[in-house]
Amino acid sequence: MNDAADGVTIIVFSGDMDKAMAAFNIAIGAAALGKEASMFFTFWGIKAIQKGNLTGDSFFGRMMGLLNRGGIERIGPSRFNFWGMGRWMFKQMLKMHEITPLTELRQTAMDLGVKLLPCQMSMEVMEIKKENLIDGVQPACGVATMLEMAYRSKASFFI
Amino acid sequence: MNDAADGVTIIVFSGDMDKAMAAFNIAIGAAALGKEASMFFTFWGIKAIQKGNLTGDSFFGRMMGLLNRGGIERIGPSRFNFWGMGRWMFKQMLKMHEITPLTELRQTAMDLGVKLLPCQMSMEVMEIKKENLIDGVQPACGVATMLEMAYRSKASFFI
């Protein structure tokens, strides 16, 4: 069983590939040490736990879905994006140095018992449904639940 | 009275609308649970507690004021800004889903006793005067005061 007292709570706000990598690495690091680790995916960060299909029903929802299309495989780094070139280059360097790709990092996190919490409000605003999220995530929740996790944790980060 | 031991301290560094929303939502969540919540507005984040009038005396101050003009109503999201289009679209979606706008979030935070602390150094560098800030904020303070808050808190975030 994980040790809650020394846990880590991470708010994943960013939709950037490099920041998502950092977030998963921190969570995995904590879980590997036997600590509780929770990740709360909100705003653009929710992309990291989407399946990658187009989302949205309304005009705005579909536009947002189009801009935000693609799951964890399609997100670029926060710097030097160059219309996708940065993502490619960044991925090549990660590959060359045998750094675990984002999808595997996410799987490792889940295997180690890291809790992935989707933000209810973000799902509503961006018109993302439960079935648009990958399997194995926790039920959608709000700030209160996230804060409860943070209060139980020893360290909390907003990424 | 608020419970300091389980409080939250948020450094609001970003001048982005979506990040300010996230920051206020976390603070409100903590305050609603009866915990102490403090927000320290520094660098671009100070815009979220400005009245919105033009600021600055020197050439640089006025240029910065011009670029940074407008209060909480004028700030755009961190992604998909498209020369203001992103802000409009984002606002439409928030409206459609009846999400509380930023000005109301800020008022709610203040009503719930969230402490809004302006960063002294940022005000000096950006030439923002006390009268350029909204009513009800705490006296301007430095990193030491912010850290004291953070030490009393259970969770701290840099947004």
Added chain:
Amino acid sequence: MNDAADGVTIIVFSGDMDKAMAAFNIAIGAAALGKEASMFFTFWGIKAIQKGNLTGDSFFGRMMGLLNRGGIERIGPSRFNFWGMGRWMFKQMLKMHEITPLTELRQTAMDLGVKLLPCQMSMEVMEIKKENLIDGVQPACGVATMLEMAYRSKASFFI
């Protein structure tokens, strides 16, 4: 001796000048109050402790090194960069208001005993060698070491 129990741990992920300033200011504030302060430089943040020479051996490494060239003196702010203009303007304003420049902030931090920890994985991916880093930094380490610091700290930030 620094007091670990009330310390601060800062993950410096960003390569932006203003965010690096905020990070050093928080660490200095904690150290000045006699608390332990650790900064973990990862991803783009590692630039803040580089000497500034070109790095990288492979094609990708050299490209990344070229884009990321220059140490702490070459990094621009996160907003209003305008092809370097923002950095210049920002620096002018800081100078006018006698705000300590980034290189001095870093030196002050080191003088006060702030620990600067380079992220091992980031150095490998970006092909940055030990000799590309400034003197006085701690040995490169991983997430586990950073988390240990965070667990000993009272407040932790991801910047």
